[in-house]
Amino acid sequence: MKNTILIMLLTVLTGCSTAKTTTDMSNISEQTVQTVLARLGETSQDALAPPAERGVRQAAALWREPDGSQDDFIEFCLENYCVSEQSREVLFNKLSVAFENIFGTANQLSVALKKPVHLEGEELTQIDLIMGNYGTSAHFMEDMYANKVAFVCVLNFPNYSLEEKDTLGHRWDRKQWAYARMGDLFTHRTPSRLNQEMARASGNAENYIASYNIMMGNLLTEDGRRLFPEDMVLLSHWNLRDEIKSNYAALPDALEKQQMIQKVMEHIVCQTIPACVINDSEYDWKPYSNTVYKEGQIIDAPDEENVRYEHLLATYTVEKQMDPYHPHMPTAIIRNFEGSMEISAREIEELFINLVSSEQVKKVAAYIEKRLGRKLEPFDIWYDGFKSRTSIPEDELTELTRKKYPHPDAFKSDMPRMLQVLGFDSRESQEIASRIVVEPARGSGHAWGAVGRWEPSRLRTRIGPHGMDYKGYNIAVHEFGHNVEQTLSLYDMDYYMLNGVPNTAFTEALAFIFQKRDLQLLGYPGKQMDDNTVLDIFWGCYEIMGVALVDMYVWQWLYENPDADSQMLKQAVNDKARMVWNRYYEPVFGQPDCPLLGIYSHMINSPMYLPNYPFGHIIEFQLEAYFNDNVNKNGKTLAGEIKRMFTLGNLVPQLWMEQAVGSRVSTDPLLKAVDACAL
Ligand SMILES: [Zn+2]
Incomplete structure (x- = not known):
């Protein structure tokens, strides 16, 4: 009995992983591409400007047999390629409006369906959970290829690599940047069987963890x-x-x-x-x-x-099968760093090594050793003694916040005043606050941004029967920072396609900037980040950067050893964990060959996600350093600078930082902040 089931299972599994079928890959030949380019050249002199070839080639790579024959492709390109900038701009504006409607409405629907799960209120039932998990955009990609909107986009607004955005992007105007962001919408066409296999592999890893x-x-x-x-x-x-x-x-x-x-x-x-x-x-x-x-x-x-390593290997195996469908980003490492984070693995590695090998690590380690009164041991990478201290007792603060905020509406009505404390004028404060609603959360709270410019962003916060306690208030101020970012970077944006920030690290940075000023907003001026907070963040970065390096090196090893089995992978994870330890941690903690940096569960269930955490703190310290040096000088205000930065939009991180603070992403401000601490 058992055997029959096993055989059936195996058949199903082999059935799923058969080699790619012809409908998975492009049916357009080089000759067809040349024909399109030649005939576009006949139509218009302008048409052979660089984007034509780029767009035609990218559209050809995504075209499949069910989309039409080679002749259909030629006809499609000739009909849909915009030969003048004027017609391209008309197309761009129409697509922008359509996408805002689609994305905004899908978001609104998600908000509505998740309401019972997210907000306090009626009792939760099974159907609320099912509806809450409904993916309102699940078929968007498929639909856009089926009606050929995706091809219209790619043909006229082709994709640029991270390196191109990082170099050419310096010369682009805002409209060219918005065009380039439209070019990021449709870059691959992964067969749904691979998406399903990935969902299964990550689901299994998730359950295991x-x-x-x-x-x-x-x-x-x-x-x-x-x-x-x-x-x-x-x-x-x-x-x-x-x-x-x-x-x-x-x-x-x-x-x-x-x-x-x-x-x-x-x-x-x-x-x-x-x-x-x-x-x-x-x-x-x-x-x-x-x-x-x-x-x-x-x-x-x-x-x-x-x-443990069989799960990691299963994820890698699916990623590797996805590679051929991402001609511009042919590895999971590139898709993660250059695709999602938009910073290369090499740059992340340099940033992290710069911090983990810094002199500051040794100084802080010596300070911890003094506090503990013993030599450090490997688990002290999780030293937790740097607790930020407020000079005001927490009970006193809670008494104040409970009185001020007995219900969500009280927090909402106070938002314009808080914004004015940070330097926004009264009109701006009213306007931003009018686009944020405050709602009672079921969990600890979160900020949910708007996607269409008719929706508010949502601050979800937890308020007990006696009103908001200080801890809840501190989190609410963090979320408020997210809401302000979400509002500025959508409503005050010149092009819809540029709405947002480069990645999650940037919205976290503003949330932390608000959170650190929570006492100032409560009416205690001059309260800022204390030494303990700086050291706590620094030691946390030191720890997680090591883990993130191990994670990244393991994926590099996987691509160098594509036929490895789980036994070899286990050995490799151990080797990489020990190598990183011996280089950057053993000099501080002793105990050579400690494999502790391989322990994070993220490595198994969300590979390569870890770098996002320290990256957020790096950005935050860079922004704070800029505010320290510039605010209240040459007519610059904190609110003015926040507005300027958070309306730069969804550029690539390095360019955003250059325009925001005048330099590329760097760990120096964080290291300098450590130097300024009294150790
Ligand atoms: Zn946050």
């Missing part, structure tokens, strides 16, 4: 003591890491507990963890000698072996 619990009450020291409460269950790696962090407080056995968690983490990375101790409280485990007990008796317990 989401149910990887360590039963802390079952951990034994070598002399048989239990250090953790019997019912403590910690999810790897987040809860394990947070338990290390909370043991910097004066708790019983704190150091011994931290050391034991590190040992557990190492077993997970190396996969020497006994498979039976994951998620199962039947077994006791001594991590140091790696012995397992059942009902007091030592038992033979096989290692997990390679399961």
Whole structure:
């Protein structure tokens, strides 16, 4: 019985991964492309300006047999290529209006369907969850290829690579930039079977990670003591890491507990963890000698072996199959860095190495060592002693925020005043605030931006029955920063196609800039980031940049070893984790060859996402340094500079920074802020 099911499963699997069929790839020959170019040349002299060839070639690469024959393609290009700039501009404006309507309406629909899940109110039922997960844009791409809008776009507004945007982009005017952003809409046509395979691989990885619990009450020291409460269950790696962090407080056995968690983490990375101790409280485990007990008796317990890396390998295998469908971005590494983040892997590597190998790391490490009164150990990458201190007791602040904000409307009516405190004039303040609604969140809160210029952006916040406490207020001010960015970068934008910011790091930067001024907004002037906050962010960057480097090096290794199995991949992850450790962490912590940097779950369920976190802080410190040097000089105000920067729109990150602060992305402001701390 079991075998039949297995065979059926295998058949289904092979059926899904057969080599690409002809309908997956372009049916347009080079000769057809040449014919189109020659005939466009006959129609108009202008037409052979560089974009014609670029657009025709890109459209040809995306065309498939079901779209039409080679003759159909020729006819399509001749009919739809705009031979004059005037007609191109008319087309561009019409498409912009149409896309704003489509994207804006889809967003509105999402907001409405997710309302029961996101907002406080009626009791949640199963149907709310199903409707909330409905993808309102799921068929957009397919539809746009089917009605050929995608081809009209590509033909007239072709795609430019990151390198081209970064170099040619300096000379482009705003309209050319908006054209280029339209060229980013339709760049590939991945067959839906591969999208489904990717969804399956990530779903499996997600489930694996989401149910990887360590039963802390079952951990034994070598002399048989239990250090953790019997019912403590910690999810790897987040809860394990947070338990290390909370043991910097004066708790019983704190150091011994931290050391034991590190040992557990190492077993997970190396996969020497006994498979039976994951998620199962039947077994006791001594991590140091790696012995397992059942009902007091030592038992033979096989290692997990390679399961962790089988998931990573499955994701890579699908990515590799997607490569041929992304002729401009032929690897997952390029798609992640140059595509999503719009900064190359090489630039990220340089930025991160600049920080992790800095002198400042050694200075801060020595300071932590002094505070702890002992030599650092590897788990101290999660040192958590830099707590920001407000000079005002939190109870006093909560009393104030509860009185000021008993309900969401009270926060909403106060927004214009807060904006004026930051220097916006009364008209601007009213206008921005009128485009933000405040709603009671079910969870801890978030900011949801508008996509069409008829919608408000939404500040979702949690307000208890006694009003908003200080912690809630502090988060609400962070979200308010997001809403201001979302409003400026949509409503005050010259071209709809340029709305937004280069990537999530930039909206986070403004949210943090607001959040740090929360006391000023409450009426305590002159309160700014303290040394502890700077050091906390810096040490967090140092830790996560190392993990992000390991993640990136592992993907490079995968592309160099495309036939690797999960056993080889496990070895490679261990090698890369140890290499990064020995270069940038061993000089600070000692203990060579520590594999701890391989522990992050993101590496398995959202590969290469980690660089986004420290990137946001790098940008934030660069903006703060600029404000420090420029605001209140030469007639510049904080509000004026925020407005100028956040209406630059969706340029590439490096160009945005050059225009915003006059230099490319750099870790120097963060390093200088550390230098300015009293250590
Ligand atoms: Zn945020």
